[in-house]
Amino acid sequence: MADEPKTPPQAAADKPPAATPGEPLKAEVSRTDSAGAGASAAPTAPTRTEPAAPKPENPAAAVTATTSETSSATGQPTPPASAADAATAGKPASAADAATVGKPAQPAPQKPSPPAGSAAPALPAGTAAPAAAKSAPPRPAAPAARPPAAPAGEAHVPKAAPPTGPPDPPPPAGTNPPAYIASLQAAVSGGVAALSYYLGDWTIIVPAAHLIDVAQHLHDAPDARFDYLSDLTATDWPPRTEGRFDVVYCLYSTRHRHRVRMKVKVGEHDPLPSVTSVWPGANWLEREVYDMFGVNFVGHPDRRRILMPEDWQGFPQRKDYPLEGPGELLMENPLDWLKLRQARDEAEIE
Numbered sequence: 001m002a003d004e005p006k007t008p009p010q011a012a013a014d015k016p017p018a019a020t021p022g023e024p025l026k027a028e029v030s031r032t033d034s035a036g037a038g039a040s041a042a043p044t045a046p047t048r049t050e051p052a053a054p055k056p057e058n059p060a061a062a063v064t065a066t067t068s069e070t071s072s073a074t075g076q077p078t079p080p081a082s083a084a085d086a087a088t089a090g091k092p093a094s095a096a097d098a099a100t101v102g103k104p105a106q107p108a109p110q111k112p113s114p115p116a117g118s119a120a121p122a123l124p125a126g127t128a129a130p131a132a133a134k135s136a137p138p139r140p141a142a143p144a145a146r147p148p149a150a151p152a153g154e155a156h157v158p159k160a161a162p163p164t165g166p167p168d169p170p171p172p173a174g175t176n177p178p179a180y181i182a183s184l185q186a187a188v189s190g191g192v193a194a195l196s197y198y199l200g201d202w203t204i205i206v207p208a209a210h211l212i213d214v215a216q217h218l219h220d221a222p223d224a225r226f227d228y229l230s231d232l233t234a235t236d237w238p239p240r241t242e243g244r245f246d247v248v249y250c251l252y253s254t255r256h257r258h259r260v261r262m263k264v265k266v267g268e269h270d271p272l273p274s275v276t277s278v279w280p281g282a283n284w285l286e287r288e289v290y291d292m293f294g295v296n297f298v299g300h301p302d303r304r305r306i307l308m309p310e311d312w313q314g315f316p317q318r319k320d321y322p323l324e325g326p327g328e329l330l331m332e333n334p335l336d337w338l339k340l341r342q343a344r345d346e347a348e349i350e
Helices: 026-032 059-067 083-088 095-099 179-187 208-220 282-293 334-349
Strands: 194-198 201-205 228-236 245-252 259-266 271-273 296-298
Touching: 179 201, 179 208, 208 259, 208 271, 228 282, 282 296
Parallel strands: 201 259, 271 296
Antiparallel strands: 194 201, 228 245, 245 259
16 A cells, blocks of 8 residues: 655644634633623633732832832832822823823923112102012011109108007997996996907907906906906007007806907006906916016016026017017127126126
């Protein structure tokens, strides 16, 4: 049998249509599998389920890998696209943008600068100023001028006079004094110089000459019975001329449970009778008032200092007592007074 000539193998594209296989290409599978196109001539491959790509452990390395790509035009690294750029990447360009793509950018026109040394042209007479000058903010008003200072030799406003003592408010209208005060006014003529009423407490202002008579009546009268002298003190009012000190006696009745105050105004050197014969407890109280204020109690059984040393100069509770020390009253230098006292103590020791 004679050998037949062998034909070279042909590709699938060179073969006639009848000899080509009926399997569609990948691009044709999507067209034949579309809705209404019927089933595909060849079976489709199953869907591949692959896990998501793992995230890099070093985010900076991923950024570096992205920015390592270079631009073909400039040769410089291309920065990563932002979210806004990615959102607008797929939008079609407008007609205006397409028209200006090929046009080169035109530089902004610059105004010619005036030559050096030339002044601005002057405005003709009657021409209004430019609008920019009108819109300038107004200047702040100048501060008000201060009044001129008073000359050094001009006298200042005089200070208020020092107080001359607390006021003694009278009883309000319609307030009747207690029965023991009415009986006192009837029993001791001139024993009550004035009456004062403040915050529910009665005060009897008594002349110094009637102090013992008034005190004895308040102690012995059946409607009074002030058998307890709870306190005895004084206040100093140097500007007052009729009596510098207010000596106050606070009385209480343990039987009737009522209170009253006696107040006596006395001068610096005026004598004041002691009430130790009526209330023996006034002994130390009067000694304290004498020690602090120098009130001249007469008839006291033991009038001497009780807080300060016996040779102390001055009375510390007086308002004119010097703050620097006791030596200022009789000696200009307090050290002189201390030296004098030390010399006397040394003489007694020898």
